[in-house]
Amino acid sequence: MADRVIPIPKEELLAKIAPEIENIEQKMREDLQNVTASSDPLLAEILNYGIFNGGKRLRPLLVVFAARLCGWTPKCKIDVYRLAIAFEYLHGATLYHDDVIDRADLRRGKTTVSKEFGSIAAILGGDFLHSRSMFLIGEQGGVEALRIFCRATAAMVDGEFLQLRNAQRYNLSEEDYFAAVKGKTALLIAATCEIGALAGGATVHQQRALADYGLSLGTAFQIIDDLLDYQGDSIKTGKAVGNDFQEGKMTLPFILAVAAADNEDRQRLLSLLEEQEYQEGAFEEVLAIIGKYGSFELCRKKAEKIVEKGVNGLKIFSGKECESILPFLNGLAVYVLARKV
Amino acid sequence: MADRVIPIPKEELLAKIAPEIENIEQKMREDLQNVTASSDPLLAEILNYGIFNGGKRLRPLLVVFAARLCGWTPKCKIDVYRLAIAFEYLHGATLYHDDVIDRADLRRGKTTVSKEFGSIAAILGGDFLHSRSMFLIGEQGGVEALRIFCRATAAMVDGEFLQLRNAQRYNLSEEDYFAAVKGKTALLIAATCEIGALAGGATVHQQRALADYGLSLGTAFQIIDDLLDYQGDSIKTGKAVGNDFQEGKMTLPFILAVAAADNEDRQRLLSLLEEQEYQEGAFEEVLAIIGKYGSFELCRKKAEKIVEKGVNGLKIFSGKECESILPFLNGLAVYVLARKV
Numbered sequence: 266m267a268d269r270v271i272p273i274p275k276e277e278l279l280a281k282i283a284p285e286i287e288n289i290e291q292k293m294r295e296d297l298q299n300v301t302a303s304s305d306p307l308l309a310e311i312l313n314y315g316i317f318n319g320g321k322r323l324r325p326l327l328v329v330f331a332a333r334l335c336g337w338t339p340k341c342k343i344d345v346y347r348l349a350i351a352f353e354y355l356h357g358a359t360l361y362h363d364d365v366i367d368r369a370d371l372r373r374g375k376t377t378v379s380k381e382f383g384s385i386a387a388i389l390g391g392d393f394l395h396s397r398s399m400f401l402i403g404e405q406g407g408v409e410a411l412r413i414f415c416r417a418t419a420a421m422v423d424g425e426f427l428q429l430r431n432a433q434r435y436n437l438s439e440e441d442y443f444a445a446v447k448g449k450t451a452l453l454i455a456a457t458c459e460i461g462a463l464a465g466g467a468t469v470h471q472q473r474a475l476a477d478y479g480l481s482l483g484t485a486f487q488i489i490d491d492l493l494d495y496q497g498d499s500i501k502t503g504k505a506v507g508n509d510f511q512e513g514k515m516t517l518p519f520i521l522a523v524a525a526a527d528n529e530d531r532q533r534l535l536s537l538l539e540e541q542e543y544q545e546g547a548f549e550e551v552l553a554i555i556g557k558y559g560s561f562e563l564c565r566k567k568a569e570k571i572v573e574k575g576v577n578g579l580k581i582f583s584g585k586e587c588e589s590i591l592p593f594l595n596g597l598a599v600y601v602l603a604r605k606v
Numbered sequence: 607m608a609d610r611v612i613p614i615p616k617e618e619l620l621a622k623i624a625p626e627i628e629n630i631e632q633k634m635r636e637d638l639q640n641v642t643a644s645s646d647p648l649l650a651e652i653l654n655y656g657i658f659n660g661g662k663r664l665r666p667l668l669v670v671f672a673a674r675l676c677g678w679t680p681k682c683k684i685d686v687y688r689l690a691i692a693f694e695y696l697h698g699a700t701l702y703h704d705d706v707i708d709r710a711d712l713r714r715g716k717t718t719v720s721k722e723f724g725s726i727a728a729i730l731g732g733d734f735l736h737s738r739s740m741f742l743i744g745e746q747g748g749v750e751a752l753r754i755f756c757r758a759t760a761a762m763v764d765g766e767f768l769q770l771r772n773a774q775r776y777n778l779s780e781e782d783y784f785a786a787v788k789g790k791t792a793l794l795i796a797a798t799c800e801i802g803a804l805a806g807g808a809t810v811h812q813q814r815a816l817a818d819y820g821l822s823l824g825t826a827f828q829i830i831d832d833l834l835d836y837q838g839d840s841i842k843t844g845k846a847v848g849n850d851f852q853e854g855k856m857t858l859p860f861i862l863a864v865a866a867a868d869n870e871d872r873q874r875l876l877s878l879l880e881e882q883e884y885q886e887g888a889f890e891e892v893l894a895i896i897g898k899y900g901s902f903e904l905c906r907k908k909a910e911k912i913v914e915k916g917v918n919g920l921k922i923f924s925g926k927e928c929e930s931i932l933p934f935l936n937g938l939a940v941y942v943l944a945r946k947v
């Protein structure tokens with residue numbers, strides 16, 4: 266972690282971000298009520314069901330903190346909370362469509378929108394949220410924010426295509442993995458910080474530093490997600506472990522183990538991954554081999570190193586905002602690394 | 607038709623709009639090449655496949671003509687063609703998602719994107735086009751254009767929900783039908799004209815008149831679409847006839863026949879529609895009953911009356927632009943009514 270800024274303890278972090286989360290949720294409630302006032306009641310139901318699902322609100326929080334770090338105050342013309350919720354909407358839209366694509370039944374231990382309301386409603390609800398999110402970005406952030414946002418959403422789609430292509434491949438490199446993660450997750454987190462910075466009136470350097478911080482945070486976030494898919498507590502995450510393995514996806518822990526393993530273990534890992542039928546004990550065997558080569562720890566270390574670099578880049582900030590806001594951004598980074606769900 | 611403006615003959619209309627269509631297609635080719643330059647090649651393939659499909663380009667043409675009518679010239683700052691293609695992208699995005707929702711195999715006699723590339727690729731490709739379209743609207747038209755656009759896309763989603771709900775009902779009124787058509791088709795056509803007007807620097811009255819014209823044109827367009835589903839030449843339209851009936855959808859020709867029929871015929875129509883299994887000769891019987899009550903003709907007359915009202919509203923325009931552009935808008939209206947595909 267950055268040596269200058271000590272992250273605040275978890276309880277303090279959670280207590281301090283709680284009012285911001287409440288602001289964000291309140292803004293979403295008002296906005297959804299407003300835009301669905303004359304709509305089919307089913308649409309409002311679907312949107313509320315998918316959006317108020319116990320999400321961590323990481324993306325809108327990053328918009329608010331990035332803006333504050335760059336000088337935004339509630340007196341400014343831009344409604345930074347309205348800008349922030351656009352990212353939660355887009356995130357929601359992505360999940361609606363992803364669950365249709367993956368035919369997923371559960372998310373955070375709750376029936377998915379597509380399972381609960383059908384895939385047609387999920388596709389349409391996702392389209393609605395997507396449209397609303399871009400409107401809010403344009404309204405509050407202007408064309409430059411739209412450009413950044415659109416680049417990130419294009420990269421997401423591109424990342425999904427890459428993933429479709431990679432799904433057929435059992436020889437992914439670390440480089441392939443990071444390219445996919447960048448498009449799939451990290452660029453959008455970078456966009457939250459960059460657009461927040463823009464809203465706060467950042468200099469080009471400040472905007473760049475925050476985008477890099479977001480990119481590193483997003484990358485680490487996805488690495489931890491992939492780790493939890495192997496090591497998570499399914500009661501806490503609300504997702505079964507071993508999904509990626511069962512679907513034949515090569516994520517970082519697996520890739521690192523393949524790279525480190527001796528010939529016999531490597532062959533075994535790959536043949537277990539390629540077998541399409543579920544085999545009793547296969548996942549446990551893979552866990553053991555990855556564990557044997559210390560690839561889980563290495564994976565976590567890589568995530569820490571990436572976050573450290575992003576946090577260090579924020580040292581260019583100084584002044585009063587810096588003292589009050591930087592510990593949050595630092596704290597969020599620690600939280601991303603430490604999260605269990 | 608409006609008495610003052612005589613629509614130009616079809617051949618002349620087609621010859622005159624050909625260069626505009628070429629401008630629009632060229633702009634899309636350039637833009638798609640540009641935005642997919644560093645993407646997965648499959649994405650570019652899917653976008654080109656779905657976008658260059660012999661579409662009529664009605665929506666972008668309306669943007670261009672509305673803008674020109676309100677004073678836009680190529681010397682203006684706004685790139686009206688860039689604005690125009692946003693509507694073709696959104697239309698494409700809608701078709702990509704609709705074909706997934708409807709599980710359609712054919713569109714214009716060509717395999718659909720979802721059938722050709724799979725539904726995942728179709729959902730993602732649609733999302734990409736949706737995102738790009740909103741970016742272009744924001745870039746060229748600003749927040750006001752985004753607001754109009756977003757209202758139309760929200761109405762589209764809402765219209766789809768209404769249609770889902772209506773699919774369970776066999777007692778739709780004309781009013782229900784027009785409400786669904788407004789959301790599903792007409793408001794977006796109205797938005798093309800309204801945003802075109804905005805780009806041309808229209809007065810509030812001009813903007814309103816063009817929005818009304820678009821609304822009437824879009825409504826008529828959908829009525830003719832629904833007529834063609836009964837009476838079209840499937841070789842020309844590239845779609846089988848009788849789809850709506852087979853899917854149990856009540857569209858205007860059917861609704862008008864139900865309203866006009868005697869008790870026996872009405873019961874027969876409704877029971878044929880409700881039968882879920884395909885029955886030999888059922889469609890022919892329905893055609894005969896609708897024909898018997900003159901409901902196809904009445905349907906067409908309603909479309910003509912609606913268009914006439916919209917075209918008459920354009921009489922507020924005067925001056926040089928009016929003389930050169932109004933015949934086009936009038937011609938497009940005639941074309942929408944006369945179309946066979």
